[in-house]
Amino acid sequence: MTEGADRKVGRIDGPAGAVDDAATEWTVVDHFTGTTFRGRAEAIGRSGQPVSPGSDVDVLFWRASCRSGWSGQLWPNLADSSDLSPEMRERLHLEWAKHVLTAAPLLGIETKQAEISRLEKELKERKYELTDYVCAAREQNLSWAKIGDAAGISKQAAQKRWEREDPRRIAKLHKKVASTSDELQAQVDPSTPDTSDPA
16 A cells, blocks of 8 residues: 555554464554554353453353454354464454454544534534624625625625625615505505605
8 A cells, every 4th residue: 555545544553464472452543533443352152242261261252352342253262272372363353453444444534524514514603603794794884895805805796695684685675565565555445544655
């Protein structure tokens, strides 16, 4: 794998084959997400539950597991003892290392997507706040040219972007609707006094 590709999917600290011959627990760090993965070799007894390796309890199976909740396949214990053989240890470690190499980029995707969603929500909130400031500026009779300058865009772009929220425009529309409503009411009921603005 090239260095560039390695950076894209995350780097695991330590090659997959590097394992202490006596280790039954393994730790690697994904440098892309900063996540530490911890795995171990588990002995499974007659109850179907993990037991302590090397104890007097019969070990029927071995499996690799990860603190993330992942568990590998069950491997029958073909040895005459409940001790973990070097061959089985290597098999379990390689299975766990393969899981980590698959899980790390998926975890990276989940992490970055959550971060993007949070930023998008924050950006949406900031846009609402910006619109509130624009409305306050229009209420103070500031021109679209000045608002555009403050926002770093042209007068036309500012007007196009915020005209629908312009409180002055909305007030004019309300006034026009009220006037039209009064005119229609006067036509329907001539006895109602005309309250429309003669201007």
